[in-house]
Amino acid sequence: MNSLERLIQEISRLPGLGKKSATRLAYHLLSGDAVDAQRLGILLQGLHEAIRPCSRCGSFTEDDPCPLCSDRGRDHTTICVVEHPQDVAVMEASREFQGVYHVLGGVIAPIEGVGPGDLTIGALLRRARDEKVREVIIATNPTVEGDTTALYVAQQLRELTKVSVTRLALGLPVGADLEYADRLTLARSLRGRTLLGEDT
Amino acid sequence: MNSLERLIQEISRLPGLGKKSATRLAYHLLSGDAVDAQRLGILLQGLHEAIRPCSRCGSFTEDDPCPLCSDRGRDHTTICVVEHPQDVAVMEASREFQGVYHVLGGVIAPIEGVGPGDLTIGALLRRARDEKVREVIIATNPTVEGDTTALYVAQQLRELTKVSVTRLALGLPVGADLEYADRLTLARSLRGRTLLGEDT
Numbered sequence: 001m002n003s004l005e006r007l008i009q010e011i012s013r014l015p016g017l018g019k020k021s022a023t024r025l026a027y028h029l030l031s032g033d034a035v036d037a038q039r040l041g042i043l044l045q046g047l048h049e050a051i052r053p054c055s056r057c058g059s060f061t062e063d064d065p066c067p068l069c070s071d072r073g074r075d076h077t078t079i080c081v082v083e084h085p086q087d088v089a090v091m092e093a094s095r096e097f098q099g100v101y102h103v104l105g106g107v108i109a110p111i112e113g114v115g116p117g118d119l120t121i122g123a124l125l126r127r128a129r130d131e132k133v134r135e136v137i138i139a140t141n142p143t144v145e146g147d148t149t150a151l152y153v154a155q156q157l158r159e160l161t162k163v164s165v166t167r168l169a170l171g172l173p174v175g176a177d178l179e180y181a182d183r184l185t186l187a188r189s190l191r192g193r194t195l196l197g198e199d200t
Numbered sequence: 201m202n203s204l205e206r207l208i209q210e211i212s213r214l215p216g217l218g219k220k221s222a223t224r225l226a227y228h229l230l231s232g233d234a235v236d237a238q239r240l241g242i243l244l245q246g247l248h249e250a251i252r253p254c255s256r257c258g259s260f261t262e263d264d265p266c267p268l269c270s271d272r273g274r275d276h277t278t279i280c281v282v283e284h285p286q287d288v289a290v291m292e293a294s295r296e297f298q299g300v301y302h303v304l305g306g307v308i309a310p311i312e313g314v315g316p317g318d319l320t321i322g323a324l325l326r327r328a329r330d331e332k333v334r335e336v337i338i339a340t341n342p343t344v345e346g347d348t349t350a351l352y353v354a355q356q357l358r359e360l361t362k363v364s365v366t367r368l369a370l371g372l373p374v375g376a377d378l379e380y381a382d383r384l385t386l387a388r389s390l391r392g393r394t395l396l397g398e399d400t
Contacts, residue, residue: 002262003243003250010240015228016221027286028215030260034248040210043203044241048234050203060230062202086227 004030056127058103058120059088068092068100075099077134081124081153083107083141091139099137102127107145108152121153128161135164142170204230256327258303258320259288268292268300275299277334281324281353283307283341291339299337302327307345308352321353328361335364342370 001009004026012022029037053059054066061067068074068088078099082088088101104119128136136157140146154165171189172181181189201209204226212222229237253259254266261267268274268288278299282288288301304319328336336357340346354365371389372381381389 003247004260004262007240007243007247010236010243013236014225016224021216023286023289024216025214027260027284029244030247030251031285036210036213037244037247040207041241041244041247043207043210044229044237044244047203047207047230047237047241051230060204060227062204084227085231086223089223 053085053103057088057101058085058105058123059101060085077132078137079124079127079133079135080137080139082139083146083149087139097137099135102136104140104149104153107140107143107149109145116152119149121156124153125156125160128157128163133161133163135166138165138167142168253285253303257288257301258285258305258323259301260285277332278337279324279327279333279335280337280339282339283346283349287339297337299335302336304340304349304353307340307343307349309345316352319349321356324353325356325360328357328363333361333363335366338365338367342368 007029008019008022008026011017011025012019014022017025029040050062051060052062052064054061054064054069056065056069059066059068063070075098078097079102080091080097080099081102081104082091083104083106085103088103091097091101102120102124104121104124106114106119108114108116108119124136127133136153138150138153140150140153150167154167157163157165169192170185171192172178172185178186207229208219208222208226211217211225212219214222217225229240250262251260252262252264254261254264254269256265256269259266259268263270275298278297279302280291280297280299281302281304282291283304283306285303288303291297291301302320302324304321304324306314306319308314308316308319324336327333336353338350338353340350340353350367354367357363357365369392370385371392372378372385378386
């Protein structure tokens with residue numbers, strides 16, 4: 001197998017990229033400037049050395065603790081718990097949250113062999129106990145595993161601390177059409193209905 | 201901008217990958233094994249050094265001339281002319297062609313400033329004259345530019361050599377539904393109709 005075939009094989013291992021897309025990308029990189037492929041190559045080679053999980057919240061960062069954890073302007077009494085490091089970037093993009101984060105590193109999924117011990121729940125409990133935390137917002141995905149994990153984390157937090165534990169609201173996505181909303185989402189958005197003018 | 205943001209920027213420059221896919225891929229690479237990202241990085245860094253255009257046909261290769269041009273078992277009297285190096289791999293996958301290739305490096309596109317002089321037409325003419333070539337199959341894409349280029353190449357070949365110049369057949373794709381075929385394809389497939397039982 002030559003370098004080109006090996007590159008196609010490596011690229012097609014990435015999520016969402018099949019053999020065809022991988023081939024197209026490989027030929028694109030080969031047809032373009034050598035410097036472009038090299039720059040990407042150098043970035044990938046040094047990636048894991050440059051970026052590491054923050055020892056505090058677990059999000060990816062170049063400095064430890066991460067800029068979010070070191071930011072004294074943020075509200076360190078509110079922790080938003082997410083599944084994966086990329087969720088931190090997603091939450092930050094909403095520009096709605098001013099607190100700090102805690103990355104669980106996944107969700108409880110017994111079928112895949114992931115138990116509570118495989119997540120950073122212990123570290124979250126220590127943070128909630130030792131730091132002056134008032135609220136923990138659980139922002140795991142609204143899936144079976146995400147909900148189970150949220151319940152488990154909430155239970156543990158309530159047993160050991162007095163922090164208030166909340167969960168992201170479920171409901172219709174902004175701009176959605178009732179007609180295309182699924183039954184469960186509609187039911188949750190009805191159950192969680194708010195007073196008109198309450199949420200601006 | 202940190203390494204992760206730079207990586208996302210570099211990935212989103214690739215064709216077919218937007219900011220979202222690039223972010224997903226970057227986080228995937230960062231969440232996975234460091235060795236995986238490094239292996240991909242090393243491949244990309246050395247890509248242009250390991251793989252170069254064959255000095256004879258222009259397809260990408262580790263050895264020069266390429267394995268196809270050096271293969272004495274192939275029919276060197278038939279040259280298949282394609283636009284891009286990746287088209288060689290596509291043609292080879294069909295397992296129908298036993299001859300050798302010639303990569304033009306694109307098509308004549310005056311609007312984009314690509315004239316005949318920017319393609320390897322001169323080299324093709326030399327090959328057709330000097331080597332014992334009997335047939336040149338033009339396999340440029342059935343687009344306006346591809347057709348224009350095919351006509352131009354054919355004209356040049358006929359002026360300078362006695363090789364027979366052919367073009368890939370146009371018609372319905374295998375498995376297609378007449379109902380969904382576009383008018384032009386249908387017209388070409390009607391004009392190019394073959395005797396039943398002629399093409400196996």
